[in-house]
Amino acid sequence: MNNDLVTRAQNGDTAAFEQLVCEYEKRVYNLALKMSRNPEDALDLSQDIFIRIYKSLPLFKGDSSFSTWVYSIASNACIDYTRRERRKSRLEFLPLDEAIPPPDFRYQPELEYEKTALRESISRALDELSPEHREIIVLRELNGLSYDEIADTLDIEHGTVKSRISRARQKLCALLGNNSAKSSSKKKKER
Amino acid sequence: MDCTYFRTLASASVDNEITAEERALLDEHIEVCPDCGAWLSAFEALHAELPSLAVEAPPELRARVSKSLSMMTEKKPSFFSRYKFTAIAAAAAIAIFALSGSFENYLPHESKQAAQDYEENILYNARTVPDSSQMDSQLAIATPELLEKAIPYSEEFAFILTIHDDFIPNAISQITPEIREDISYYIVDSSMSSNLIAELDHKNAIYSLTFNQNDILPHGLVIIE
Numbered sequence: 001m002n003n004d005l006v007t008r009a010q011n012g013d014t015a016a017f018e019q020l021v022c023e024y025e026k027r028v029y030n031l032a033l034k035m036s037r038n039p040e041d042a043l044d045l046s047q048d049i050f051i052r053i054y055k056s057l058p059l060f061k062g063d064s065s066f067s068t069w070v071y072s073i074a075s076n077a078c079i080d081y082t083r084r085e086r087r088k089s090r091l092e093f094l095p096l097d098e099a100i101p102p103p104d105f106r107y108q109p110e111l112e113y114e115k116t117a118l119r120e121s122i123s124r125a126l127d128e129l130s131p132e133h134r135e136i137i138v139l140r141e142l143n144g145l146s147y148d149e150i151a152d153t154l155d156i157e158h159g160t161v162k163s164r165i166s167r168a169r170q171k172l173c174a175l176l177g178n179n180s181a182k183s184s185s186k187k188k189k190e191r
Numbered sequence: 192m193d194c195t196y197f198r199t200l201a202s203a204s205v206d207n208e209i210t211a212e213e214r215a216l217l218d219e220h221i222e223v224c225p226d227c228g229a230w231l232s233a234f235e236a237l238h239a240e241l242p243s244l245a246v247e248a249p250p251e252l253r254a255r256v257s258k259s260l261s262m263m264t265e266k267k268p269s270f271f272s273r274y275k276f277t278a279i280a281a282a283a284a285i286a287i288f289a290l291s292g293s294f295e296n297y298l299p300h301e302s303k304q305a306a307q308d309y310e311e312n313i314l315y316n317a318r319t320v321p322d323s324s325q326m327d328s329q330l331a332i333a334t335p336e337l338l339e340k341a342i343p344y345s346e347e348f349a350f351i352l353t354i355h356d357d358f359i360p361n362a363i364s365q366i367t368p369e370i371r372e373d374i375s376y377y378i379v380d381s382s383m384s385s386n387l388i389a390e391l392d393h394k395n396a397i398y399s400l401t402f403n404q405n406d407i408l409p410h411g412l413v414i415i416e
Contacts, residue, residue: 014260021256029248043252050256054263122237123244140206141241147208166202173233 006066010057017057021050024067027143028074034138035078036085037127049077064152071145071153075135082131125175133168140165192216194227201231205238 002023008016028049033042053073060069126134139145139153147161154161200217203209209217221228 012264014257014264017260018253018257021253025248025252026245029252030245033246034244039249043249043255046248046252047255047259050252051259051263054260119240119243122240126241126244137241141238142245144242147203147206162203162208163199165206166199169202169234169237170198170230172237173230 002066003062006057006060009054010060017054020053020066024070025050028070030142031071031074031078031135031138032081034126034134034142035082035131041081045077045081049074052077065149068149068152071139071143071149072155075139075153078135079131121176122172125172128175129168129171133164133171136161136164137168137172192220194224197221197224197227198230201227202234204231205234 002020005016005020005023009020025046029042029046032045032049033039036042036045053070056073060066064072126137129137136150136154139150140147145153147158147165150156150161150165151158156164197217197220200209200213201221204214204217217227217231221231
């Protein structure tokens with residue numbers, strides 16, 4: 001069905017392309033949102049990505065899957081965006097301190113507001129990752145791509161995907177630990 | 192094998208991206224390394240929570256993409272159709288300009304460079320053309336010959352405007368072949384490709400302007416029905 005839509009879109013059928021937009025909009029938007037960290041920019045960026053995809057349709061020859069091709073264009077657009085914005089997350093230049101123990105996740109929140117607070121903490125920590133690490137976490141965890149799909153999308157080796165995801169997760173944990181420590185310290189000071 | 196290797200394995204294990212042999216090695220290591228066990232627990236917890244951060248795309252995204260597609264795919268009406276002219280009537284009807292000197296005199300080099308942005312260009316011209324009262328009213332026209340060339344591309348550009356240095360009575364019939372030879376510039380639409388411009392075979396087809404019905408036109412430009 002996807003192939004049929006792609007062929008029709010390549011032949012100028014905009015309705016077919018709009019169906020493809022429906023299929024990919026959530027994943028493209030989530031990547032754009034996490035890379036831009038700003039809903040307004042994410043909307044503009046997503047729109048730009050879909051227009052890029054539409055204009056590039058004649059270049060899609062089916063050498064990779066259509067979804068990989070879509071992610072590649074989305075990823076390149078996001079990289080262009082982050083370069084333009086030159087927003088550097090503060091941990092980007094910090095080496096990963098492997099001596100820092102991971103935060104203790106054994107406590108499983110049961111109340112809804114606690115779960116919401118945890119998600120918010122994770123979201124904030126994700127925003128603080130470097131663009132490269134943020135991107136790979138979004139592709140894997142939010143968009144559910146396999147390591148092979150990520151390797152094709154980002155044009156990197158399978159082994160690089162594995163190590164980059166691991167390091168991104170370790171940084172994310174470290175950030176969660178740091179943020180949690182800062183939050184406790186702030187509360188103590190407030191008392 | 193150090194802990195860095197096992198943390199990479201721990202991360203890959205939550206994604207089911209490790210082999211059975213690697214999993215056995217990891218399990219064996221975790222039994223003796225509580226730190227790596229803690230990392231594995233942390234990765235598992237993150238893996239459970241992260242997907243919940245995904246949000247739905249806002250509804251306006253589809254609308255905005257659709258609108259962009261429409262703008263990209265719709266055929267731009269030609270100048271003639273916009274003004275409800277027939278091509279033949281247009282030959283006699285596009286009238287024009289009020290410049291006594293060369294149009295080029297009023298368009299500094301930089302503005303030619305900037306000609307891609309039509310709106311800015313129009314305003315720029317309107318502001319920078321000197322006192323119009325000192326200009327002789329003059330020529331106007333898309334000559335029949337030019338129109339003949341233009342019509343095949345009439346969907347591609349808004350109109351062809353010819354501008355001439357000399358004062359020309361406003362009758363088409365009085366435009367001599369010599370004067371036609373002197374026609375200095377074409378103005379063509381920005382959507383026209385450079386190939387099409389080349390096909391017009393005119394070295395001075397340099398400006399890129401489009402006029403819509405409600406636009407403020409450059410000073411001195413008159414369109415007569």
